[in-house]
Amino acid sequence: xxELVRSYLTVAIFAAAAVGLVGLLLGISRILRPQRPSVSKQxxxxxxxxxxxxxxxxxxxxxxxxxxxxVIFDVEAVFIFPWAxxxxxxxxxGLIEMFIFIAILALGLGYAWRKGxxxxx
Amino acid sequence: MILAQLSxxxxxxxxxxxxxxxxxxxxxxLVILLVTSLSPAKVSDSFSTAVxxxxxxxxxxxxxxxWNDIRDEGPSSTVAGAVGVDGFSIFFTILTLSALVATSxxxxxxxxxxxxxxxxxxxxxxxxxxxxxxxASANDLIVLFIGLEALSIGLYVMAAMQFxxxxxxxxxxxxxxxxxxxxxxxxYGIALVYGATGSTNLVNIAAYFNTIGSRINNLExxxxxxxxxxVGLAFKVAAAPFHFWAPDVYQGSPSPVSGYxxxxxxxxxxxxxxxxxxxxxxxxxxxxxxxxxVLSAITLxxxxxxxxxxxxxxxxxxxxxxxxxxxxxxxxQAATSDGTSAALFYLFTYTFMVIxxxxxxxxxxxxxxxxxxxxxxxxxxxxxxxxxxTVFLLGxxxxxxxxxxxxxxxxxxxxxxxxxYWLAVLAMVVSxxxxxxxxxxxxxxxxxxxxVADAPRLSVPLTTGFVVVVCAMITxxxxxxxxxxxxxxRDAVPVLVAGG
Numbered sequence: 260x261x262e263l264v265r266s267y268l269t270v271a272i273f274a275a276a277a278v279g280l281v282g283l284l285l286g287i288s289r290i291l292r293p294q295r296p297s298v299s300k301q302x303x304x305x306x307x308x309x310x311x312x313x314x315x316x317x318x319x320x321x322x323x324x325x326x327x328x329x330v331i332f333d334v335e336a337v338f339i340f341p342w343a344x345x346x347x348x349x350x351x352x353g354l355i356e357m358f359i360f361i362a363i364l365a366l367g368l369g370y371a372w373r374k375g376x377x378x379x380x
Numbered sequence: 381m382i383l384a385q386l387s388x389x390x391x392x393x394x395x396x397x398x399x400x401x402x403x404x405x406x407x408x409x410l411v412i413l414l415v416t417s418l419s420p421a422k423v424s425d426s427f428s429t430a431v432x433x434x435x436x437x438x439x440x441x442x443x444x445x446x447w448n449d450i451r452d453e454g455p456s457s458t459v460a461g462a463v464g465v466d467g468f469s470i471f472f473t474i475l476t477l478s479a480l481v482a483t484s485x486x487x488x489x490x491x492x493x494x495x496x497x498x499x500x501x502x503x504x505x506x507x508x509x510x511x512x513x514x515x516a517s518a519n520d521l522i523v524l525f526i527g528l529e530a531l532s533i534g535l536y537v538m539a540a541m542q543f544x545x546x547x548x549x550x551x552x553x554x555x556x557x558x559x560x561x562x563x564x565x566x567x568y569g570i571a572l573v574y575g576a577t578g579s580t581n582l583v584n585i586a587a588y589f590n591t592i593g594s595r596i597n598n599l600e601x602x603x604x605x606x607x608x609x610x611v612g613l614a615f616k617v618a619a620a621p622f623h624f625w626a627p628d629v630y631q632g633s634p635s636p637v638s639g640y641x642x643x644x645x646x647x648x649x650x651x652x653x654x655x656x657x658x659x660x661x662x663x664x665x666x667x668x669x670x671x672x673x674v675l676s677a678i679t680l681x682x683x684x685x686x687x688x689x690x691x692x693x694x695x696x697x698x699x700x701x702x703x704x705x706x707x708x709x710x711x712x713q714a715a716t717s718d719g720t721s722a723a724l725f726y727l728f729t730y731t732f733m734v735i736x737x738x739x740x741x742x743x744x745x746x747x748x749x750x751x752x753x754x755x756x757x758x759x760x761x762x763x764x765x766x767x768x769x770t771v772f773l774l775g776x777x778x779x780x781x782x783x784x785x786x787x788x789x790x791x792x793x794x795x796x797x798x799x800x801y802w803l804a805v806l807a808m809v810v811s812x813x814x815x816x817x818x819x820x821x822x823x824x825x826x827x828x829x830x831x832v833a834d835a836p837r838l839s840v841p842l843t844t845g846f847v848v849v850v851c852a853m854i855t856x857x858x859x860x861x862x863x864x865x866x867x868x869x870r871d872a873v874p875v876l877v878a879g880g
Binding site for chain 2: 261263349352363366369370373374
C-alpha cells in the first residue's frame with residue numbers, strides 16, 4: 260500500500276467510527292423508547308405552528324436580483340476591510356487601485372439602476 | 381512577523397505596456413455600458429460596434445509594439461511572474477483580437493435583424509476577449525483560471541442572448557451547467573497539482589520536475605491533477621468524449637457567437653493546454669502524450685462520423701469544429717516545438733475560416749433552421765458569397781492553395797516527425813471522410829438545376845459582406861504564401877521566464 264493510500268486509511272477509520280456511533284445511539288433509543296404514533300405527532304414540525312398548505316410552495320424569483328447585487332457589495336466589503344486597516348502602507352498606489360475597483364462596481368450598480376432592475380414590479 | 385513584512389510592503393513591479401491591450405478592452409466595455417445606459421436619448425447601435433472595433437484595433441497596435449520589444453529584448457514576465465510576455469501571448473492576443481473585430485462586425489447586422497441588445501453584446505464580447513487573452517498569457521494557474529472564468533461566464537450569457545427562442549435557452553442552460561462542471565474539474569486539478577508540486581506558478585512547477593529528476597515522489601497526486609486539468613480543457617476545446625455540449629450550443633447560439641466560440645474560445649483553451657502541458661509539464665511528456673494522442677484519435681473519428689450525418693449546416697459546422705480540435709490535438713501530442721507552431725498555425729487559419737463560415741450561415745439561416753437545402757443555387761443568387769463560402773469549406777476540407785491545407789500538412793508532419801504513424805494515417809483518412817460533407821454543401825450551392833427565379837432576395841449587409849470577403853482572402857493568401865505566418869508561429873512557441 261502506498262503512502263498516499265495509507266494516509267487516507269485514517270479518514271476511512273474516522274468515517275466508520277462516526278457512522279457506527281450514530282447507528283449505535285439511534286439503535287439503542289429505538290429499542291428502549293415507547294412507540295405511540297398519533298396524527299399531531301406525525302405532522303411536519305414548523306416551529307410550533309400548524310403547517311399551512313403544501314410543501315411545494317413557489318418562492319419569489321424577484322429576490323434573486325437583490326441577492327446578486329448584495330453579493331457584489333459583500334465581496335467589495337471583504338476587500339475594503341483589510342485595505343483600510345493597512346492603507347498607510349499601501350500609499351497612493353493602493354488608494355488609486357481601490358478607487359478604480361469601487362468605481363467599476365459603482366458603474367455596475369448604476370447600470371443595473373438605469374436598466375430598471377431595482378424597481379419592484 | 382507578517383506585520384513586519386507588511387510594514388515595508390512593496391507591490392510586485394508591473395510592466396504596464398504588455399497589459400495595455402487588456403486594459404484598453406476593459407475600458408472600452410465599461411465605456412459602452414456607461415454611455416448607453418446613462419445617456420438620456422437612445423444611443424445608436426453603431427456606437428457600440430465602433431467602440432468595439434476601434435478598441436480591438438488599438439489593442440492590436442499596442443500588441444504589435446510589445447511584439448517588437450520582445451524580439452529586441454527577449455521574452456519576460458511581469459506582475460511577480462504571473463503574466464508571461466512572450467511571442468505566444470502576443471500570437472493569441474492578435475488571434476483573439478481578429479476574432480473580436482470580425483465577430484463584432486458580423487454581429488452588428490445580425491443584432492439589428494434579430495433585435496438583440498447591442499451594447500450588452502459588444503461589452504460581453506470585449507470582456508470575453510480579455511478573458512481569452514489573460515488565459516493565453518497566464519504564467520500562473522490561478523491567473524489562468526480567472527481568465528478561463530471571465531471567458532466562460534461571458535459566453536454563457538452570449539449563448540442566451542436571443543432568450544425568447546427555446547433553442548437559445550436550451551443552449552445556454554446546457555453550456556452553463558456543463559461548463560461550470562468542467563471548470564470545477566479544472567480547478568480541482570489545479571489544487572492537486574499544487575499539492576504535488578508545491579506551486580501554482582508554471583515556472584516553479586517546471587523547476588520542480590527538473591530538480592526531482594527521476595525520483596518518484598507524490599506522483600499519484602500529480603497524475604490525478606493532470607488528468608483533471610486535461611478533462612477541463614478538453615471540454616473547453618470540445619474534444620471528444622467531452623464534446624456533447626458543442627452541437628446543441630453552437631446550434632442554439634446566435635450564429636456570430638457560434639463562430640466566436642469555435643475560434644477565440646477554442647483557441648484560448650488550446651493556448652492554456654499548450655502552456656500547461658507542453659511547457660510546464662514537459663518533463664513528464666511521456667505520461668501525457670499517449671493520453672492526448674488517444675483523445676485526438678477519438679475526436680477526429682467522432683467529429684467526422686457525426687458531421688457527415690447532419691443535414692443542418694450549423695450542426696454540421698459544430699461537429700466539424702470538433703474534428704478540427706482533433707487535428708490541433710494531433711499537433712499538441714507531438715510535444716515538440718514544431719508541433720506547437722503547427723497547432724498555432726492551424727488555430728490562426730481556422731479562426732478566419734470558421735468565423736467566415738458562420739457569417740455566411742448568419743446570412744442564410746433564420747430562426748426556422750439551417751437545412752442544407754437552403755444553400756441550393758446560392759451561386760446564382762449571390763455569387764460572391766457563394767465563392768467565399770466555397771473557399772471556407774474547401775479550406776476546412778484541406779484542399780491545396782487554401783490555408784487549411786498548409787495547416788493540415790504541418791500538423792500531420794509533426795506527428796510523422798514524432799513517429800506516431802498510426803495517428804498521422806488516421807488524420808489523413810479522416811480528412812477524406814470529412815471532405816464529403818463540405819463538398820455536399822458546395823455542390824448544393826453550385827447546382828445548376830435549381831430554379832432560383834422566385835427565391836427571395838438575399839440581403840447582404842455591408843459589415844458582414846466585408847468580413848466574409850476579408851476572411852476568404854486571408855484563407856487564400858495564407859494558402860499560397862504561408863511563409864510569414866509559419867515564421868510568426870515559430871517565433872510564438874511558448875517559453876517560461878521566472879518573475880523578477
